[in-house]
Amino acid sequence: MTQDQVTQDRAVAPREWTVFSPSCPSRESLARIANKWTAMIVILLHESPLRFSQLHDGVGGISKKVLVDTLRALERDGMVEHAREPDGHARYRLTALGRTLHEPLLALQAWAESYVEQVLEARQRYDTALDERILAGVPPYEP
Amino acid sequence: MTQDQVTQDRAVAPREWTVFSPSCPSRESLARIANKWTAMIVILLHESPLRFSQLHDGVGGISKKVLVDTLRALERDGMVEHAREPDGHARYRLTALGRTLHEPLLALQAWAESYVEQVLEARQRYDTALDERILAGVPPYEP
DNA sequence: CTCCTCGGTCACGTTGAGGTAACCGCCCTC
DNA sequence: GAGGGCGGTTACCTCAACGTGACCGAGGAG
Numbered sequence: 507m508t509q510d511q512v513t514q515d516r517a518v519a520p521r522e523w524t525v526f527s528p529s530c531p532s533r534e535s536l537a538r539i540a541n542k543w544t545a546m547i548v549i550l551l552h553e554s555p556l557r558f559s560q561l562h563d564g565v566g567g568i569s570k571k572v573l574v575d576t577l578r579a580l581e582r583d584g585m586v587e588h589a590r591e592p593d594g595h596a597r598y599r600l601t602a603l604g605r606t607l608h609e610p611l612l613a614l615q616a617w618a619e620s621y622v623e624q625v626l627e628a629r630q631r632y633d634t635a636l637d638e639r640i641l642a643g644v645p646p647y648e649p
Numbered sequence: 650m651t652q653d654q655v656t657q658d659r660a661v662a663p664r665e666w667t668v669f670s671p672s673c674p675s676r677e678s679l680a681r682i683a684n685k686w687t688a689m690i691v692i693l694l695h696e697s698p699l700r701f702s703q704l705h706d707g708v709g710g711i712s713k714k715v716l717v718d719t720l721r722a723l724e725r726d727g728m729v730e731h732a733r734e735p736d737g738h739a740r741y742r743l744t745a746l747g748r749t750l751h752e753p754l755l756a757l758q759a760w761a762e763s764y765v766e767q768v769l770e771a772r773q774r775y776d777t778a779l780d781e782r783i784l785a786g787v788p789p790y791e792p
Numbered sequence: 793c794t795c796c797t798c799g800g801t802c803a804c805g806t807t808g809a810g811g812t813a814a815c816c817g818c819c820c821t822c
Numbered sequence: 823g824a825g826g827g828c829g830g831t832t833a834c835c836t837c838a839a840c841g842t843g844a845c846c847g848a849g850g851a852g
Contacts, residue, residue, distance in 0.1 A: 700798085700799090701800075702798065702799075705799095713799085713800070713801095714800095714802095717801085737798085738798070738799080739799060739800090
C-alpha cells in the first residue's frame with residue numbers, strides 16, 4: 507500500500523465541534539443522556555410527574571443514593587425540576603427540555619426490549635465459538 | 650391524605666418484563682446501547698466499515714484498551730463484526746442488527762449537539778442559584 | 793537486516809459509579 | 823407521645839470503568 511492510499515484510507519472527517527471531540531461540551535451531554543438511569547427516569551416522568559418514592563419503585567433496583575444523584579444531575583442540566591406539593595411531598599416533573607428527550611430515549615428502550623432475544627442469541631454464538639477456539643488450542647483472538 | 654389516596658397515588662404499573670425490571674435481560678441491553686462509546690462507534694461504522702486505527706482516531710479521546718473492550722462487547726452482542734482484509738489489516742463493520750441501532754443512537758448525538766447550549770445555560774442557572782442559597786445561609790437542599 | 797506501523801495484549805494505577813446501612817427532621821396517624 | 827412513611831443525607835466500601843505505558847508478533851518499506 508502506498509503512502510497516498512494510506513492517507514486517503516485514513517481520511518476521517520475531523521468533526522471538531524461534535525461529540526467526537528472529547529473537549530466539546532456536547533460530549534458531556536451525550537454521556538448524561540446515554541445512560542440507563544437517565545433513560546428510565548425520563549420515560550417514567552413523561553407519563554406523569556412522580557414522587558420520589560414512586561420513582562424509586564418504578565426504576566427497579568435503583569438505590570436511593572443513585573436516584574438522588576441522578577435526579578440532581580438532571581435538574582442541574584435543566585431536564586427535570588422538582589417542587590413541594592401542598593401536602594409536603596416532593597414531586598418531580600420533566601421540563602420542556604426534558605420532554606424533548608423522551609422520544610429518543612423511548613426509542614432506546616424499545617430497541618432494548620425488541621432485540622434482546624437476538625442479542626442473547628448472538629452472545630451465545632460468540633461464547634460457544636470462543637470455547638471451541640480455546641479447545642482447539644487456537645489463541646482466543648488473532649492479533 | 651387517606652390510605653386509599655396514597656395507594657392510588659403510588660400505583661405505578663409493575664412492568665415485569667421490561668428494562669424497568671433489574672433482572673430482565675433487556676436491562677443489560679439497554680445498559681450496553683445507552684453508552685457514549687457505543688453510540689459513537691455505531692455512528693462512525695454506519696458510514697463505512699473502518700479499521701481499528703480509524704476508529705481510534707474517529708472517537709476522540711478513547712484509549713486503545715477501552716476501544717478494544719467496547720468492540721469486543723459489541724461483537725459479542727452481535728452488533729459489530731470484524732475481519733482481516735487481504736492486506737492483513739482488521740476491518741470492523743456493523744451487522745444487520747447493529748445497523749438497526751444507528752437511527753436511535755444518531756438521535757442521541759443530534760440531541761446532545763442541538764441542545765448543548767440550553768444544557769449549559771441551565772447548569773449555570775442552577776449553580777448560581779445554589780451559590781445564592783448558600784450565601785443566604787439556606788441549607789443547599791430542603792429535605 | 794532494520795526500522796516502522798498496525799492491531800492489539802498485559803500489568804499496572806486511578807477514578808468514579810454504585811451499593812449498604814444507619815440516621816434524620818417533618819408530618820401523619822394512632 | 824410513640825410509631826411509621828416520606829424524602830432525603832452521611833459515611834463507608836466495592837467494583838467496574840478507564841487511562842497509561844510498555845511490550846509484542848506480523849507484515850511491509852528501505
